[in-house]
Amino acid sequence: MPNIANDVQRLSLAGLLCCLLSIICPTTGITAPEVQLEDQKYTLTAGHSSLQNWLLPPQNKYPSRNSVKYAKLSLGEKLFFDPGLSSNGNLACSSCHNPQLGWSDSKKTAIGFRGMILQRATPTLINISYNPVQNWDGRNETLEDQALEPILNPEEMNMHIPTLLKTLSQNSNYKDAFKRAFPKRGITAGTVAEAIATFERTIISNNSRFDEWIVGDKEALTPRQIQGFAVFLDPEKGNCAGCHSPPNFTDSSFHNIGLASKTPDMGRFKHLPLRSMWGAFKTPTLRNINETAPYFHDGSAANLLEVIKHYQKGGIDKTNLSPEIKPLQLNDNEVIALKDFLTTLTGTVKRFTTNPQIRTSN
Amino acid sequence: MTLKRPILHYALYILASVLFQHTASAEEYTVDQKNKKFSIETLNAQVGDTVHFLNSDRFFHNIYSISEAKSFDLGSYPKGKSRSITVDKPGTIEVRCAIHPGMKMKIIVSD
Numbered sequence: 001m002p003n004i005a006n007d008v009q010r011l012s013l014a015g016l017l018c019c020l021l022s023i024i025c026p027t028t029g030i031t032a033p034e035v036q037l038e039d040q041k042y043t044l045t046a047g048h049s050s051l052q053n054w055l056l057p058p059q060n061k062y063p064s065r066n067s068v069k070y071a072k073l074s075l076g077e078k079l080f081f082d083p084g085l086s087s088n089g090n091l092a093c094s095s096c097h098n099p100q101l102g103w104s105d106s107k108k109t110a111i112g113f114r115g116m117i118l119q120r121a122t123p124t125l126i127n128i129s130y131n132p133v134q135n136w137d138g139r140n141e142t143l144e145d146q147a148l149e150p151i152l153n154p155e156e157m158n159m160h161i162p163t164l165l166k167t168l169s170q171n172s173n174y175k176d177a178f179k180r181a182f183p184k185r186g187i188t189a190g191t192v193a194e195a196i197a198t199f200e201r202t203i204i205s206n207n208s209r210f211d212e213w214i215v216g217d218k219e220a221l222t223p224r225q226i227q228g229f230a231v232f233l234d235p236e237k238g239n240c241a242g243c244h245s246p247p248n249f250t251d252s253s254f255h256n257i258g259l260a261s262k263t264p265d266m267g268r269f270k271h272l273p274l275r276s277m278w279g280a281f282k283t284p285t286l287r288n289i290n291e292t293a294p295y296f297h298d299g300s301a302a303n304l305l306e307v308i309k310h311y312q313k314g315g316i317d318k319t320n321l322s323p324e325i326k327p328l329q330l331n332d333n334e335v336i337a338l339k340d341f342l343t344t345l346t347g348t349v350k351r352f353t354t355n356p357q358i359r360t361s362n
Numbered sequence: 363m364t365l366k367r368p369i370l371h372y373a374l375y376i377l378a379s380v381l382f383q384h385t386a387s388a389e390e391y392t393v394d395q396k397n398k399k400f401s402i403e404t405l406n407a408q409v410g411d412t413v414h415f416l417n418s419d420r421f422f423h424n425i426y427s428i429s430e431a432k433s434f435d436l437g438s439y440p441k442g443k444s445r446s447i448t449v450d451k452p453g454t455i456e457v458r459c460a461i462h463p464g465m466k467m468k469i470i471v472s473d
Binding site: 037038132133138235242245251252253254255268272274275276277280322323324 | 398420421422424426435437438440460461462463464
């Protein structure tokens with residue numbers, strides 16, 4: 001049995017030693033670390049031009065078929081937080097995607113209708129609009145496609161469309177809000193989905209200490225965190241950036257990472273029955289990772305050290321393991337540095353009302 | 363009897379010419395996979411042409427299609443390897459990478 005407490009103690013001592021060394025050693029005159037990734041070389045100094053592909057675009061794009069406007073966002077936010085969208089009035093979208101818990105729920109796996117324990121962890125909604133496909137298994141391409149699914153799922157909010165539309169139509173506040181947001185269409189399943197999807201596109205984290213360092217703040221990261229970034233990038237070390245790629249720390253790729261889940265979950269294979277997709281799940285973003293524990297689609301890793309330990313082993317259940325998953329050879333210092341780096345990726349999601357461009361959008 | 367052999371030879375010549383002409387006109391295309399993108403978004407091909415999917419990335423790719431015009435799964439393969447298909451009927455083949463959902467291209471196959 002792995003002794004996590006001993007591991008944490010040992011790694012903490014290694015981290016302390018690493019930290020002391022970084023204080024003792026003079027930083028002046030030391031060449032900035034560089035990491036070569038095929039035809040791209042990263043120079044790990046604050047603001048360096050080679051790092052700029054890690055910055056998220058300043059403003060997320062809204063699709064032309066569902067353009068942004070303030071009234072639609074206000075409506076989407078109201079719907080998102082309303083437990084009246086569930087059949088028993090107890091569950092809102094925000095019950096699982098809680099802004100106070102990294103737009104997730106801090107549970108190993110989600111709790112659904114009438115306390116039902118669901119099979120998978122609640123994925124965070126942070127930066128979700130940058131994903132080309134949604135859900136752990138990629139079964140929906142767009143947020144509009146995805147938005148109604150948990151509302152109608154019998155295991156989640158268990159609502160029915162006629163009941164939903166009737167409930168909303170009987171509420172004068174909603175009637176007015178839909179009229180402002182969708183003057184020609186009113187209350188339909190489609191407009192409910194579009195309003196929620198538009199709100200979800202505003203859940204953006206792009207102002208972490210890492211982002212500040214990328215734009216030039218030398219004090220934003222410690223030397224050990226920069227060392228951790230080097231481990232993160234280096235194909236011979238962590239090789240994390242292969243999938244957790246810039247700028248959103250994910251390429252939304254599907255991999256079977258060898259989790260030892262007690263309940264087999266086919267994952268992507270259910271929707272794309274190709275051999276490599278059996279047990280494969282979408283790579284999640286690492287942004288705001290401090291807030292989104294536990295980790296993995298089955299919530300089996302309680303903290304970041306457990307995640308790193310999993311990858312150090314190269315997975316546990318090797319059935320249909322992704323060929324990208326190989327045991328890592330990180331020493332204790334590198335593990336601590338990597339963990340420390342990951343803690344710098346958490347920013348603050350600002351409410352859309354703070355965005356002057358959105359405030360004036362009609 | 364003497365006339366039959368030249369006629370047979372001529373018929374065989376015509377048949378061989380048709381077959382040879384078809385084989386000679388079949389093209390071979392290479393679509394590269396680099397930086398998790400296909401090198402071409404739309405490829406125009408004809409029935410009988412062959413398309414090679416080269417992987418130039420340091421990541422595995424898994425090219426597939428579930429289109430009516432052609433359904434295939436080339437499996438996962440690493441950098442430097444190439445796998446191929448021959449297009450055998452007209453239509454549009456939507457090609458994807460199962461691992462990287464952002465990778466999309468199509469092959470428009472004509473007669």
